[in-house]
Amino acid sequence: MRILMLTQYFPPETGAAQVRLFEVAKAIRNQGHEIEVVTAFPNYPNGIIPPEYRGKFYMKDSIENIPIHRTWIYPVQRGKFWKRLLNYFSFVFSAFYGVLKAGKADYIFVESPPLFIGFTMIFAKWVKRAKLILNVSDLWPESAVSLGLVTNKTLISLAEGLERRMYKTAWKISTQTEGIIQSLKDRGIPPEKIVFLPNGVDPELFAPIKPDxxxxxxxxxxxxxxxxxxxxxxxxxxxxxxxxxxxxxxxxxxxxxxxxxxxxxxxxxxxxxxxxxxxxxxxxxxxxxxxxxxxxxxxxxxxxxxxxxxxxxxxxxxxxxxxxxxxxxxxxxxxxxxxxxxxxxxxxxxxxxxxxxxxxxxxxxxxxxxxxxxxxxxxxxxxxxxxxxxxxxxxxxxxxxxxx
Missing domain, CATH: 3.40.50.2000 (Glycogen Phosphorylase B;)
Known part of the structure; x- marks a missing residue:
């Protein structure tokens, strides 16, 4: 089976999402499936693209024999909300090229958030004629609204519309928590469309050792x-x-x-x-x-x-x-x-x-x-x-x- 993973975040970046997605990719490969990744040039969390990736729009590399197609992104560490939107949308559109460069796929695994990757997801489905597995690791914009981080009603309404379109377009919706599963059911998503992919760990990487x-x-x-x-x-x-x-x-x-x-x-x-x-x-x-x-x-x-x-x-x-x-x-x-x-x-x-x-x-x-x-x-x-x-x-x- 050929699976294409579409995500803005991936190693060598460090962070919880990056680690999780890399472990999922390795486990998929180790189960005997083929997997490729379309992602952005590394820039999180410091907002700096490493020298080996600078000045390029596209680059293909690999980590542990997993092929990776990287495309340009507007890097940003912290700052105004509009800069964060530029960060998201720059990858949304550059990733179109990464999708075209990737090989054939039977399934496309899409990581959300950021929610705006939904535009790339719809394009990828049309190009690859593949089934979409939408992996929802956070209910955006609901979580951002709950925390008071997003208050613009127009933006919230547009984001909710995109969210509904993504749920409708996906063949399966994969989630990390039982709470997200219940929220999806409350929104009318059929239970048979939902699958569970919780967080995990590689026990060997965290085996206890003597103090360094x-x-x-x-x-x-x-x-x-x-x-x-x-x-x-x-x-x-x-x-x-x-x-x-x-x-x-x-x-x-x-x-x-x-x-x-x-x-x-x-x-x-x-x-x-x-x-x-x-x-x-x-x-x-x-x-x-x-x-x-x-x-x-x-x-x-x-x-x-x-x-x-x-x-x-x-x-x-x-x-x-x-x-x-x-x-x-x-x-x-x-x-x-x-x-x-x-x-x-x-x-x-x-x-x-x-x-x-x-x-x-x-x-x-x-x-x-x-x-x-x-x-x-x-x-x-x-x-x-x-x-x-x-x-x-x-x-x-x-x-x-x-x-x-």
Whole structure:
């Protein structure tokens, strides 16, 4: 079977979506299918296209023998909303050429958001005469409206119209969470059109190892009890709760340190907030390749996942939950809904409500004082994801549900 993956985000970019899509692509290939990718030149999250891709409109390369067709994009890190729209639409139209350059396809796997890739999706279906599998990893524009990030009624109306057209055009709609599945059913999408493709993890990439002493020295974490947050730092993640907990712990527990690895739209504001709070117990590290993350987890005693309280958060499964559990370190999950249920089922950590920094600080202290509990929870969490959330088993079941 020949499958074409269409996505704006893909390695060597770093980020949750990039890692997930690469793992899905590898698992599809390992199941015996042919797969090609049409994507943009790398530019996320720093808004800089690497030298080897600059000055070109199109380039073909590969990663681990997966053919990749890359097309031009207007790079942007952060800034005004119109610049972000330029970023989206520049790839929407340049990707037409990538689709033409790609080989024959029986199925086209399309990652959304960004929602505007729907225009490219419709073009790809017409050109390739292939069945469309629309992978909805976030309900846009609904989630952006819920968070108050998009308020223009005209834009919301146009986006909702495109969203409906995409759902109608797709042969199957693939989703990451049970919450999205229920939302699609509520919109009248037939249940037989929906398939489940949840987040997963490669357990070997996050197998526990001895602390990386060189990295420990570099980050000035020797002798520290480290709380690790690794992933996107966006508005929905509500990472203020970690900084407020750090402030509460700083004076009486200087041995506790927070290591925040990643990037996102909120990172500059969070770093400014930490500076204003005079936090010397917080370390900041940019996004790292997934192959390096094992070394950062080796420094941690506890991993952390946070979400802000908002309407759609109950249907969210943060991707950072699975590496956190796979690393055999207890996970503190600040949030509600599906992510919380997974942590509870795993018995690999503690769940607390969102936006309660004093409770987070208290939970950290309780785990610090109970090394036996930390060890037990860590082992249970790793066993759980190996059994239920390895990419091999997840993608295998997804392909089976599609009848492929």
């Amino acid at each position: 002493e060189e990295l420990q020295e570099k980050l000035k974490l020797k002798g520290k009890f480290v709380i690790l947050y690794a992933g996107t730092m966006g508005y929905a993640h509500g990472l203020e709760v970690a900084l407020q907990a750090a402030e509460h712990l700083q004076k009486e527990h200087p041995e506790i340190a927070f290591l925040l690895v990643g990037d996102g739209s909120e990172k500059p504001r969070l770093m400014e907030m930490a500076e204003e709070m005079n936090l010397d117990n917080v370390r900041w590290v940019d996004f790292q390749p997934i192959t390096e993350m094992q070394h950062y987890y080796s420094l941690a005693e506890i991993s952390l996942s946070t979400l802000r309280r908002y309407k759609l958060s109950e249907g969210v499964r943060p991707s950072k939950v699975f590496p956190g559990l796979a690393s055999a370190k207890p996970l503190i999950y600040v949030g509600e809904g599906e992510g919380a249920k997974i942590v509870e089922q795993s018995k690999g950590g503690v769940v607390i409500p969102p936006e309660e920094p004093l409770l987070l600080a208290k939970t950290i202290l309780e785990l610090q004082q109970d090394p036996i509990l930390r060890k037990t929870q860590g082992e249970r969490g790793r066993d759980f994801v190996i059994k239920h959330y390895s990419w091999k088993s997840i993608v295998g079941q997804w392909l089976k549900d599609l009848g492929l």
